[in-house]
Amino acid sequence: xxxxxxxxxxxxxxxxxxxxxxxxxxxxxxxxxxxxxxxxxxxxxxxxxxxxxxxxxxxxxxxxxxxxxxxxxxxxxxxxxxxxxxxxxxxxxxxxxxxxxxxxxxxxxxxxxxxxxxxxxxxxxxxxxxxxxxxxxxxxxxxxx
Amino acid sequence: xxxxxxxxxxxxxxxxxxxxxxxxxxxxxxxxxxxxxxxxxxxxxxxxxxxxxxxxxxxxxxxxxxxxxxxxxxxxxxxxxxxxxxxxxxxxxxxxxxxxxxxxxxxxxxxxxxxxxxxxxxxxxxxxxxxxxxxxxxxxxxxxxxxxxxxxxxxxxxxxxxxxxxxxxxxxxxxxxxxxxxxxxxxxxxxxxxxxxxxxxxxxxxxxxxxxxxxxxxxxxxxxxxxxxxxxxxxxxxxxxxxxxxxxxxxxxxxxxxxxxxxxxxxxxxxxxxxxxxxxxxxxxxxxxxxxxxxxxxxxxxxxxxx
Amino acid sequence: xxxxxxxxxxxxxxxxxxxxxxxxxxxxxxxxxxxxxxxxxxxxxxxxxxxxxxxxxxxxxxxxxxxxxxxxxxxxxxxxxxxxxxxxxxxxxxxxxxxxxxxxxxxxxxxxxxxxxxxxxxxxxxxxxxxxxxxxxxxxxxxxxxxxxxxxxxxxxxxxxxxxxxxxxxxxxxxxxxxxxxxxxxxxxxxxxxxxxxxxxxxxxxxxxxxxxxxxxxxxxx
Numbered sequence: 001x002x003x004x005x006x007x008x009x010x011x012x013x014x015x016x017x018x019x020x021x022x023x024x025x026x027x028x029x030x031x032x033x034x035x036x037x038x039x040x041x042x043x044x045x046x047x048x049x050x051x052x053x054x055x056x057x058x059x060x061x062x063x064x065x066x067x068x069x070x071x072x073x074x075x076x077x078x079x080x081x082x083x084x085x086x087x088x089x090x091x092x093x094x095x096x097x098x099x100x101x102x103x104x105x106x107x108x109x110x111x112x113x114x115x116x117x118x119x120x121x122x123x124x125x126x127x128x129x130x131x132x133x134x135x136x137x138x139x140x141x142x143x144x145x
Numbered sequence: 146x147x148x149x150x151x152x153x154x155x156x157x158x159x160x161x162x163x164x165x166x167x168x169x170x171x172x173x174x175x176x177x178x179x180x181x182x183x184x185x186x187x188x189x190x191x192x193x194x195x196x197x198x199x200x201x202x203x204x205x206x207x208x209x210x211x212x213x214x215x216x217x218x219x220x221x222x223x224x225x226x227x228x229x230x231x232x233x234x235x236x237x238x239x240x241x242x243x244x245x246x247x248x249x250x251x252x253x254x255x256x257x258x259x260x261x262x263x264x265x266x267x268x269x270x271x272x273x274x275x276x277x278x279x280x281x282x283x284x285x286x287x288x289x290x291x292x293x294x295x296x297x298x299x300x301x302x303x304x305x306x307x308x309x310x311x312x313x314x315x316x317x318x319x320x321x322x323x324x325x326x327x328x329x330x331x332x333x334x335x336x337x338x339x340x341x342x343x344x345x346x347x348x349x350x351x352x353x354x355x356x357x358x359x360x361x362x363x364x365x366x367x368x369x370x371x372x373x374x375x376x377x378x379x380x381x382x383x384x385x386x387x388x389x390x391x392x393x394x395x396x397x398x399x400x401x402x403x404x405x406x407x408x409x410x411x412x413x414x415x416x417x418x419x420x421x422x423x424x425x426x427x428x429x430x431x432x433x434x435x436x437x438x439x440x441x442x443x444x445x446x447x448x449x450x451x452x
Numbered sequence: 453x454x455x456x457x458x459x460x461x462x463x464x465x466x467x468x469x470x471x472x473x474x475x476x477x478x479x480x481x482x483x484x485x486x487x488x489x490x491x492x493x494x495x496x497x498x499x500x501x502x503x504x505x506x507x508x509x510x511x512x513x514x515x516x517x518x519x520x521x522x523x524x525x526x527x528x529x530x531x532x533x534x535x536x537x538x539x540x541x542x543x544x545x546x547x548x549x550x551x552x553x554x555x556x557x558x559x560x561x562x563x564x565x566x567x568x569x570x571x572x573x574x575x576x577x578x579x580x581x582x583x584x585x586x587x588x589x590x591x592x593x594x595x596x597x598x599x600x601x602x603x604x605x606x607x608x609x610x611x612x613x614x615x616x617x618x619x620x621x622x623x624x625x626x627x628x629x630x631x632x633x634x635x636x637x638x639x640x641x642x643x644x645x646x647x648x649x650x651x652x653x654x655x656x657x658x659x660x661x662x663x664x665x666x667x668x669x670x671x672x673x674x
Contacts, residue, residue: 048496132508281653
């Protein structure tokens with residue numbers, strides 16, 4: 001019950017972007033229910049995973065990938081970028097608004113920037129309101145981000 | 146065997162003369178007066194009037210009907226026929242029908258692709274290609290047979306034309322293709338508009354070396370430009386057209402109101418140069434929606450009176 | 453292989469509108485390779501449809517399955533149970549697969565989710581090109597292995613039209629001029645003389661022009 005009163009954000013990230021020890025903005029203070037999905041490489045964000053995150057109730061899905069040119073698998077983050085663009089168009093087509101899906105490039109080890117982008121995803125969720133396919137933020141809740 | 150009573154165009158060309166033809170596009174409607182007006186403008190200053198067949202894939206009055214209106218006025222038409230819209234059954238039927246209406250010249254083309262026209266959603270036909278069409282008319286004329294080998298009761302004795310574009314790629318193949326068209330049965334060839342004289346001369350040189358100018362009458366295409374914009378449009382937007390930058394500059398170098406005069410001047414210079422090229426047996430004037438300039442150009446080029 | 457493209461979601465939604473319980477059935481051969489109707493595409497389409505319907509407050513229940521080939525009864529049978537559980541099948545196979553399914557399940561609506569586009573080649577990852585139109589009378593030997601009937605927009609068989617420039621087709625500058633390719637290839641093969649020979653009109657009797665064709669291999673018919 002409490003969960004549904006918060007915005008729901010799912011963050012896919014490659015392990016390059018931040019490590020397990022980094023302090024990330026999570027928890028009640030953020031008024032967001034966040035779900036992190038760690039991947040060995042961002043190229044593993046298949047389109048169906050992104051869609052299923054929305055099916056699971058996400059209002060915003062963010063994909064954090066390493067800086068262009070810095071992928072350990074050479075073109076993993078480029079693939080992620082193209083796939084995100086594809087799914088954004090699909091979201092527009094089905095009336096979910098492609099703006100709910102975002103991609104950020106983060107230099108490996110630059111945790112402050114990663115944190116900033118995560119917060120950006122939160123404020124985006126607050127700004128866009130609940131996903132029409134999920135129901136996320138309740139009125140008056142989650143505007144603080 | 147050639148036509149017993151050859152048309153004027155054939156007589157001029159076979160008689161070693163320098164032929165002049167001009168283009169006439171049928172209207173997007175049913176009014177024959179438009180054809181007659183264009184015909185009158187061209188009467189006496191050309192040997193034959195070339196009537197387009199739904200050019201640029203825009204639906205217009207049929208070439209056959211427009212040609213028949215010209216025949217009725219005593220003006221000799223060259224009927225363009227494209228393979229885009231009709232299969233071999235319709236093409237042969239229309240060739241016979243056209244001849245029965247007094248149409249003695251045919252120009253065999255594949256036709257502009259329908260994607261450029263007013264109905265890009267149309268199905269194209271291209272059952273046979275332009276080369277096949279040339280050969281079909283030849284077989285009808287020489288063997289008196291249709292494509293199935295059936296002996297016709299009365300065969301179309303048509304003077305057969307085909308197109309050639311010396312400016313399209315690949316250049317080295319262009320003369321091979323010309324040879325093939327002649328082999329297939331072309332009596333005369335109309336070329337794409339000549340602006341790049343150097344390249345045209347190179348093409349003519351190759352044609353002469355292959356002995357092709359002995360076998361076919363080449364009519365060089367000429368189009369007077371009205372403005373710098375038109376020159377640019379043809380250079381950049383019309384596939385297979387080669388307009389050198391120097392000509393565009395020349396058109397742009399005069400005040401706008403003087404541009405048509407400059408275009409006519411360029412056209413006259415082109416014609417003069419073409420007449421000096423061995424193997425060029427005439428010109429085909431394509432004054433697009435500018436039919437009233439034809440008489441003046443032909444006159445100032447010193448090509449009057451027509452035989 | 454056969455190349456197809458998934459229909460726009462809006463059209464698919466219209467097609468499945470009368471049904472509340474559908475089976476999205478993928479085909480694991482050609483259309484899988486061109487990302488139109490394999491198991492991945494089934495999953496994406498199912499998810500997108502569910503999201504879209506949920507956003508509109510419309511009820512839909514979607515079952516997902518992919519079989520090896522929808523154009524063969526042997527594989528079609530594997531879908532029989534799932535088909536029976538649903539009100540309609542949205543097939544992501546090519547048109548042949550859709551029709552084979554429709555033939556097998558007489559009372560079940562089988563709907564197309566893919567526009568079948570052509571027989572082609574995977575030129576490079578993500579790029580498919582049309583190469584063959586199945587005319588039934590192959591002349592590739594003359595043309596150096598490049599088909600003018602399919603790859604020339606005007607089906608010219610006696611050389612390029614006047615619109616070929618810089619190796620590009622005038623109809624679509626993104627497309628190579630087939631005749632440019634033919635000439636390059638014949639030059640490389642030392643067979644340019646092929647092009648001096650007049651090619652007579654094509655015999656279209658072997659093509660779809662004569663109506664749908666049948667191939668019978670007597671030795672395989674029991």
